[in-house]
Amino acid sequence: MSSPVISGLSALSPLGWDDSLAAELPAGLIPARVARVDRGAAEVLSADGHAQAHYSAQVRRAAAADPVALPCVGDWAGIRRLPEGRFELETLLPRRTAFVRGGVGRLSRGGLSGDSQGQVLAANVDVVFVAEPALHATDTADLSRIERLLALAWESGGLPVVLITKSDLIGEGLDYLMEEVATAAPGVDVHPICSLTGEGVEIVRGYLEGTRTAVVLGASGAGKSTLVNALAGTAVMETQQVRAGDGRGRHTTVHRELIPLQGGGLIIDTPGIRRVGLYDMGEGVDMVFSDIEDLAGRCRFADCRHDSEPGCAVIAAIEDGTLPERRLESWNKLQREAAWMASRSDARLRKELQNRWKIIHKEMRKPGRNRP
Incomplete structure (x- = not known):
């Protein structure tokens, strides 16, 4: 667990805790925010620090009936300390926002096929960063992937922002790429960034003022973990160098994790997303x-x-x-x-x-x- 140890009741405020959440907490339970999930348990941050909390029978039943009810990174939960000293996650507090993807659907001659079950990638997120890497001047962005992620971002209730990462690799083609992406993302801010040189990192940090939470989404090798490290000011997530020949990064992150930042705000790093199905679309x-x-x-x-x-x-x-x-x-x-x-x-x-x-x-x- 790379998040810093948090102690003292006042530490809940930087994590986003407020009076409206307190009003939803059942009596007798301890408030905690989910920082990482494993099978049958979650690593949580509470006023007393970092702990592991196993899911209660009630939580397991709810998740079996609907996978969207499964605890995910960013959730606020009520946990209980058991007599033997370990913790149990008894309930989830209502989510203010949720980034939910549907099962993978494929278009074929017979129509679409796939799974209608949803999966929550991140909860209680204020900003959704869609990371798309700039590679070479002859390359174009995957506009369809950007549009798909933006549709889910708008549906989540968070603010979508597109980040053109690794902007130092594209040279004079950057302006064209920015125009191309802006056309696919009407009404959405689009920023070029280079986490290694620091270009645009402060602009990204500006979206995380106070206790705002952001999630970074994109394909493997998009530079998500490198950006998280740049925002944190230290190597909190493992990264790998780009491959020789095509400039693409290797997939490193294998789990989602909530990272509290020293300057305020929180960010969730995610594994690379290969396919993203729509789920319960409204607008x-x-x-x-x-x-x-x-x-x-x-x-x-x-x-x-x-x-x-x-x-x-x-x-x-x-x-x-x-x-x-x-x-x-x-x-x-x-x-x-x-x-x-x-x-x-x-x-x-x-x-x-x-x-x-x-x-x-x-x-x-x-x-x-x-x-x-």
Whole structure:
């Protein structure tokens, strides 16, 4: 555990503890924030320092019914000290924000396939940093990955920010890359940073004033752990040098961890994300594609599919070059995936309800059971 030992009741405030959270804490429990999770237990930070707390039966049952209820990094929890001295995590306090990804879904000729279960990557996060590495001037950013992560970031309730990491590697191509990413991230701040030289690190630190918590997300080798070390001012996370030949970093981080920073604020480092499924989308996709949503409002027909309908403002924008065609293709793909996830979730809820009724009916049919 690389987080500093915290002692004294006043230490809860820098971790983000406040009166509204205190009002949610059940009587008799000790407040603690989850810094790291292992199978069946969590490493937590409390007023008395760092401890390991095993999950109670209640927590395990809730997680079995819905994986989103599983404790995750950033959660606030109520723990109890047992007579033998060890701690038990008895309950989670309500999450203010949660970055949740869905099961991996794949597009095929038969449609989408995958898992509708969700997984919480980070909770109670104020800022979501989406890290995309700048490599060589001939390379372009993975705009589809940025758009997908931004949709989840908006949906989480946190503030999304895009960081173009390793900006020293791209040279004169940086301005073009910044414009390209800005087009894919309307309404979102985009900053170039180089953690090794310190460029942009103070700008990033500005998002973490006070007790704000941020999570850094991105592919393996995006420089997430190097950024965390630069913000912490010391090597709290292991890193590796970029590979010779392609400039890409090697995957190092294998777990999520909450790091309190000496200058204030907290940051969560995460393993590299290969595939990210959407989950329970509300307005997340609409926020990422606000440019298309604005254009759609000008279409002649309210139910315009932006395909070949006359008077389509979206198609007109593509034809005159103000909207990249790639944006419409990406929007259509994420809209289909969000709709598929919603249908899978509804089907899962219906199945759970059917199973409950089967159990009730089975109990009612047992011999000797009193009937009205």
